[in-house]
Every structure is written in structure tokens, then in C-alpha cells.
Amino acid sequence: xxxxxxxxxxxxxxxxxxxxxxxxxxxxxxxxxxxxxxxxxxxxxxxxxxxxxxxxxxxxxxxxxxxxxxxxxxxxxxxxxxxxxxxxxxxxxxxxxxxxxxxxxxxxxxxxxxxxxxxxxxxxxxxxxxxxxxxxxxxxxxxxxxxxxxxxxxxxxxxxxxxxxxxxxxxxxxxxxxxxxxxxxxxxxxxxxxxxxxxxxxxxxxxxxxxxxxxxxxxxxxxxxxxxxxxxxxxxxxxxxxxxxxxxxxxxxxxxxxxxxxxxxxxxxxxxxxxxxxxxxxxxxxxxxxxxxxxxxxxxxxxxxxxxxxxxxxxxxxxxxxxxxxxxxxxx
Numbered sequence: 414x415x416x417x418x419x420x421x422x423x424x425x426x427x428x429x430x431x432x433x434x435x436x437x438x439x440x441x442x443x444x445x446x447x448x449x450x451x452x453x454x455x456x457x458x459x460x461x462x463x464x465x466x467x468x469x470x471x472x473x474x475x476x477x478x479x480x481x482x483x484x485x486x487x488x489x490x491x492x493x494x495x496x497x498x499x500x501x502x503x504x505x506x507x508x509x510x511x512x513x514x515x516x517x518x519x520x521x522x523x524x525x526x527x528x529x530x531x532x533x534x535x536x537x538x539x540x541x542x543x544x545x546x547x548x549x550x551x552x553x554x555x556x557x558x559x560x561x562x563x564x565x566x567x568x569x570x571x572x573x574x575x576x577x578x579x580x581x582x583x584x585x586x587x588x589x590x591x592x593x594x595x596x597x598x599x600x601x602x603x604x605x606x607x608x609x610x611x612x613x614x615x616x617x618x619x620x621x622x623x624x625x626x627x628x629x630x631x632x633x634x635x636x637x638x639x640x641x642x643x644x645x646x647x648x649x650x651x652x653x654x655x656x657x658x659x660x661x662x663x664x665x666x667x668x669x670x671x672x673x674x675x676x677x678x679x680x681x682x683x684x685x686x687x688x689x690x691x692x693x694x695x696x697x698x699x700x701x702x703x704x705x706x707x708x709x710x711x712x713x714x715x716x717x718x719x720x721x722x723x724x725x726x727x728x729x730x731x732x733x734x735x736x737x738x739x740x741x742x743x744x745x
Contacts, residue, residue, distance in 0.1 A: 466664060467496065468725070468744030470710065470735050476503075477710045479732075479744075481722040482510070482597065483661045483669065485590035485654060490662050497600055498607070500717050506709050507604040508718040509597055512616040512701045542569050542576055546637060553644050554580065561587040573636035577643040577681065584647050590658060597719050604717075614705055616698055639681040661722075666745040669722060699724075703731055707738070 470477040478500045501507070543551050554576070558568060562583040568576050585592060604611055653672050660668035702720065709716040725732050736742050 466666070466745045467500065468732060468742060470706075470732075471741045471743075472710060472739070475710050475714055475716075477706055477716045477718060477740075478504070479706075479718050479720060479725065480596070480600065481666075481725050482719060483657055483722050485585050485592050486595065486658045486661060487655075488586075488589055488591045490658075492596065492599060492662070494599060494603060497717070498603060500715070501604055501607050501609050504609055504715040504717045505713040506610045506612045506716045507600065508702070508706050508709055508716060509601065509611070509613045510702065510719045510721060510724075512698060512705075513613045542571065542573070545573060545633070546640070550637065550641055550644065553648065554640070557584060557644065557647055573633070573640040574631065574681065577640040580640075581643050581647060584651070585654075588651055588655065590654060600717070600719060609717075612705060612709060614701060616694075616701060618694065642681065664745075670726065703734060707735075710740075 468479040468481070470479065480497065542554070546554065554568075557580060558565060562580075565579075565583060568579055571579060582592060601611055657669060657672050660666075660672065702718075702724075706716065706718045709718070720731060724730060727733070732742050732744070
């Protein structure tokens with residue numbers, strides 16, 4: 414139960430909500446009927462690939478290597494991390510993309526968190542999804558469900574922000590894509606095999622039950638907006654998602670930069686930000702990685718870090734932040 418509790422305490426609070434600034438469309442009097450079309454063919458990446466080349470961040474004779482990842486990636490991809498093995502031979506630490514999170518050792522706290530997480534799965538008024546959503550949006554949800562997961566009968570029982578996560582997982586799975594960060598899992602396993610320290614600082618959550626309560630109290634309009642943003646991305650971005658996954662596997666960073674990237678995370682994170690407690694938690698989690706890699710770079714001759722491409726690239730990304738702090742950043 415510990416893993417589920419940790420996921421409930423942080424991932425649910427940080428990812429399952431919707432931005433108040435995004436409004437659902439007004440209900441239509443005669444919504445279009447869902448059309449069950451054939452899913453897109455699965456993305457298949459044959460052969461063994463190393464993924465993109467790594468960035469190097471240097472100060473003096475100390476080096477930080479950063480391996481950028483993307484989500485989702487092909488489920489059937491065979492990844493050959495020879496370059497990572499070589500970097501690990503020169504590294505004293507590995508820094509994962511996110512901190513670990515802890516809710517304390519009290520078993521009663523863990524039980525209360527689990528109970529609260531279970532309560533959050535359904536809407537507070539226990540209305541089915543068809544009565545919660547505007548008819549137009551509900552028709553789009555059922556069209557995706559019919560196309561990618563026609564046997565799922567559980568979606569109807571969920572609150573909109575939880576339904577968004579479930580729907581995205583099912584659609585991506587049917588498209589040959591996986592949300593789990595298998596690249597990081599592989600790198601951490603290699604680090605353990607080679608005896609390299611894994612530095613994953615713990616983000617202490619002092620009041621996990623209240624964090625979940627805050628996340629669960631998001632306005633219904635915000636949850637609906639989150640679900641609408643996810644549905645829009647699933648309707649329009651599956652092809653580009655598959656192309657990004659293929660580009661990562663082939664090490665084509667230029668293609669990753671060029672490919673359009675529809676973003677639904679803003680809509681699904683901002684709702685929990687109505688709570689100061691959750692805003693602080695999210696900010697701490699986002700800032701922690703940059704603090705840790707700088708400290709590791711200062712103390713180690715070699716460090717390997719992982720981070721998502723979304724957080725690395727761009728004028729507000731982590732690579733630019735390191736440049737502005739005076740580090741020499743080189744990469745593809």
C-alpha cells in the first residue's frame with residue numbers, strides 16, 4: 414500500500430485538477446453522436462536505440478551529464494544504454510528527474526491518506542460522468558472510449574479529473590505508447606549494478622491528508638476544463654506524440670524541437686494551485702531538482718541526471734537556467 418499512498422499524496426495533488434481560467438463549452442442542445450473509429454496503428458520502433466545524446470554541464474573539471482526523456486515512449490522499444498553505462502563509469506552520483514516524497518512512518522497517517530485518496534475517485538455528489546459534463550464534451554469522451562477502450566465500464570463512475578487520467582492511459586496504451594518512465598528505471602537499475610550512488614532527496618509532506626483534501630476540493634468547472642484539455646490533446650496530438658516517441662528513440666533532438674507539443678498539463682495542475690499548501694508543494698518539487706544537480710556538480714567530478722525534455726528545453730527551461738548561473742552547457 415505504501416507506493417499507492419505516496420502516489421496519492423503527491424501525483425494526485427500535482428496532476429489531477431484543472432485551471433479555473435479554462436472554461437468548458439456551453440452545453441449543446443443536440444450533441445453529435447460518438448463515432449467509433451479504428452485506433453491509430455501502434456508506434457513500433459525496431460532495433461536497439463540509445464535515445465538522444467546527452468547534454469554536458471561543466472564548471473572547472475566537474476561535469477554533469479543530463480539525459481533528457483520524453484513521455485510517452487513506445488511500449489515495445491528496445492533501449493540500448495551503452496552511452497549511459499560509459500557515463501556511469503565516470504560518475505559518483507545519479508539524480509532522478511523528481512524527488513521522492515514521504516508522508517512519515519505513522520501507519521495511521523498512511524491509512525488516512527489511502528482512505529482520502531479512495532474518496533477522491535468519485536465526484537463529491539456521486540453523479541455519473543454523463544450528468545457532470547456538458548453534452549458536447551461527454552460525446553467526445555464516449556467517442557474516445559468507444560474507439561480505444563470500448564469495454565471500460567468504470568469511467569462513468571469517476572470524477573472528471575480522475576477520468577482524464579484513466580482515459581489518457583487507456584488511449585495511449587491502445588496506441589502503443591507507455592506513460593511510465595522506463596528510461597529512468599533502466600538508468601537507476603544500471604547505477605545500482607555499477608555501485609553508483611542515487612541521490613533522490615525526499616520531499617517531506619507534513620500534512621498529506623489535507624493536501625489530498627485541497628486537491629479534491631477543486632471547483633467542478635476546473636475539473637471539467639482539465640478533462641476537456643486532455644480530450645483535446647488525445648483527439649489532435651496522438652500522431653505527434655508517436656512522432657516524438659520515435660524521434661527520442663532514434664536520438665533526433667532536432668526533430669523533438671520541431672515537433673508541435675500540445676500541453677494539457679497547465680490545465681490539469683493549476684486547479685490544485687488554488688490551495689497555497691499545494692502551490693508550495695509543487696514549487697518545492699520543481700525547484701528541488703535544480704538545487705540538487707548544482708550541489709552534486711559542485712561536489713562530484715561526475716554526475717548523471719535525468720529530466721524531461723519539456724523541463725529542459727526552451728527559454729524558461731533548466732538548461733537555460735544553468736547557463737544563466739554561469740555553467741557551460743553543451744549538447745545536441
